[in-house]
Amino acid sequence: MGSIFGKNIRVSIFGESHGAAIGCAIDGFPASMAVDFAALAAFMARRAPGATAGSTPRREADAPEFLSGIANGRTTGTPIAAIIRNSDQHSGDYAAIASTPRPGHADLAQRMRYGDSCDLRGGGHASGRLTAPLCIAGGLALQWLAQRGISIAARIDAIHGHPIAGERDASGLDAAARAEIETARAAGDSVGGTIACEINGVPPGVGSPIFDGLENRIAAAVFGIPAVKGIEFGNGFEAATLLGSENNDAFALDGEKVVTATNRHGGILGGISSGMPITFRVAIKPTPSIAKAQRTVDVSKHEECEIRVPGRHDACIVPRAVPVVEAAAAIAVMDGVVVRCR
Secondary structure, three states, X not given: OOOEEOOOXXXXXXXXXXXXEEEEEEEOOOOOOEOOHHHHHHHHHHHOOOOOOOOOOOOOOOOOEEEEOEEOOEEOOOOEEEEEEOXXXXXXXXXXXXXXXXXXXXXXXXXXHHOOOOOOHXXXXXXXXXXXXXXXXXXXXXXXXXXXXXXXEEEEEEEOOEEOOOOOOOOOOOHHHHHHHHHHHHOOOOOOXXXXXXXXXXXXXXXXXXXXXXXXXXXXXXXXXXXXXXXXEOOHHHHHHOOHHHHOOOEEEEOXXXXXXXXXXXXXXXXXXXXXOEEEEEEEOOOOOOOOOEEEEEOOOOEEEEEOOOOOOOOOOHHHHHHHHHHHHHHHHHHHHHHHHO
């Protein structure tokens, strides 16, 4: 059940990084939405390998093949199933590390959970490759939300602890960030960073207190991205350093609407949307597959050893993760909003 998300819109992700295909199934998606396939392809291309600085040279078209749930360009209301066929696997790169789990990766955890029969090539089911079908579901959710005046936009906030301050290129990096990534790559290492996301147009009253809050839903979906290690809403952890008078948002009137003069709460109070923009930041860890020597254990020989990870890997996954954060947020928001539209 770990690869299924949602209460009203149920999204399941299946496949392995080096299997024949990866894909998703979406149950509960409303009928009659005209799908903009060109917009979906453009959205998928932002996540695709080889398109951004620091990206793996693996080349995949990432073109979704819809098996059900869409007919004559419109959603039918029945479950949507889509696959992406893998075509550029180099599975031989993983033969040398079949029994030596990569530090920082899910290899050992998956082996302990599923046994020796699990497919760990390329990270298996825990690979970042599985964010491609997440973007199919999220791309459709973004289109549904846009028709209701809800927009979601994420951008790179910092790389390796350095905020993006200069002019951004097409992948959202400035010159300093590109240099940080290239320095890590040259050393056989990797870097992470943070992504900021803003959601506009969510009406007040979406979500519930305690366990079914809107923050809970967004966090659960965002943590479906393998590289995510943290999330904060509004002031987040900074709130712990402030006085109540510094952290509180004063209420004010904007015509007939009650708004807040500031948005330190990030658009969600008590798990319920306030009508203000929903803002959050996500921490993305450095890619664990690096060429630099690391200590590990050969589980077949039960002895400590050294590993240098071969193959094609991202020196920085952050630029490719930006649309994935948008996709995860879109699925979570749609899951909360859709019941108000039925």
